[in-house]
Amino acid sequence: MSEYILEIKHVSKYFHGLVAINDLSMKVKKGQIYGIIGPNGAGKTTLFNCITGIYTPEEGQILWKGKEIKGTTPFKIAELGILRTFQTIRLFAEMSVAENIMSGRHIKSKQKWYNGIIHTPAYYKDEKENWEKVGELMDFFNLSEYATIPAGDLSYGIQRRIEMARALAAEPELLILDEPAAGLNENETLELTQTILKIQAMGVTIMMIEHDMEMVMSLTEYITVINFGARISAGLPAFVQDDPVVVEAYIGSDEEDEHE
């Protein structure tokens, strides 16, 4: 097996004939923090949706530990150890923080089909272990004081933490973060940076889309820049930052924004 845990090879994805991802390739090493940047609408979220099975790309291959996973349903992708957060937060809003995080324990829970009707000693053991894990994650993300509060009632920054805790509860091998710092204030962003480093230290590979350049530059080991669905640059953060093509793409998109 190669040193790359995830390989994306010549992937293309179209919406109604329009190309959203165009012949994109990248390789993620185990244990890495891998950054994906690019202007709005570049296709970054679409790429994550292709990896996690929400969309099936028309062309190319997605290899997870050398095995093709293109077209696998989202729940099976999660079972493989690929977990994600969403750019537009997707929590179970009416349910409590603890119950939200418990959803991450779903694939780890060993309850049998009949435990939905009748409880057994094995059920009680399993249930207790999973709630304890939820407790550990609430401690890790400073969420314990909100345990019983409906997730939808909490602030944006806290909701982002709940989403990460939920994904981490599944003990992922690859954690995919879609703009985790969006909507966070400066303190919260600093805290998030520390948290992501701690998650990496646990041995989790991380892929992240992020617009906060300071954060991307300080965290990531390798970056791919996407524009109009295609790779326009890739390399170490310091290289990408000064690549004229990248600078051009961002200036171009800024001008477009002004016209809107």
Add this chain to the structure above:
Amino acid sequence: MMTKTSMIALVLLIFMGFFPMFVDSAWLAVGTTFLVFSVVAFSQDIILGRAGVFHMGHALFFGLGAYTTAILNVQFGWPILATWAPSVLIPMVCAFLLAGPIIHLKGDYLLVATIGFNIIFIQILENDVFGLTGGPNGIFGIDIVRLFGIQFASQTYMYYMAFILLGITLFIMRNLDKSKFGRAMFYINKDEIAAQSMGISIRYYKLYAFILGAGIAGAAGSMFSVQYSAVSPEAFNVTQSIMFFTIVLVGGSASLPGVLIGTFIMFVLPEVFREFATARYLVFGLAMILTMILRPRGIWPVKFGNIPSFLKKDVK
């Protein structure tokens, strides 16, 4: 220590337990019907309130249970006790076969499909397709439960059998809610994309809800057929399905007290106001509309956050 809700539940339990000693036989029958319909409403609530599947054909599974007992007993001479297992299992198998091909449909499409199943079911019963259902008149002369020479014939027996059935149903609902399976249904209900991304198979858990709900409805159907010693198609038509659907939404989806309140309003209050004849249904129509406007989550909405107490220690 007891919470307010469990206090109310205990008082209610004691009241329901002694109810037959204070009322005449007419009211006892109303009480039994309330218990049986509560069981059906809870089974609907597994599918609609928990898994969030807009299923409007639940009277089909209720009817399948009732007709299974009626046919096996009257046409084939099985004792009632022996019909209990098939009256649960046949609706479960049918739920798997019927829901399988439509479970991926979105809310409104699935709703229409389930109504379609219910209509076909009634057609089969009325046209006596297999020569077993007795056509529009149904089947009469269903036996009573007999065990060790005891005949459970009186309305009081009927009441307590329904009471036990409701107890078993509540026990299952509680276990479901405290398991991976009940939680998965809630996650799917609240956000399918997020649920899938956490590794939850939408299809598996929606089918689980359907099959479990159908089995419980079938048990209630069997009880219902013995209570009235007869079954006929109109007791299981789409109007009945709409009633079960409405009970859940008016009472409060996934809320145990809510569903009991919903059943009380829909099936017991009409009996209380019997002298107002059909005008009483006007009031219920209005009540349904007002509840949806004023309390869209139901009269007694579900409350989440039932987590082990050791996780609550830091909550302010």
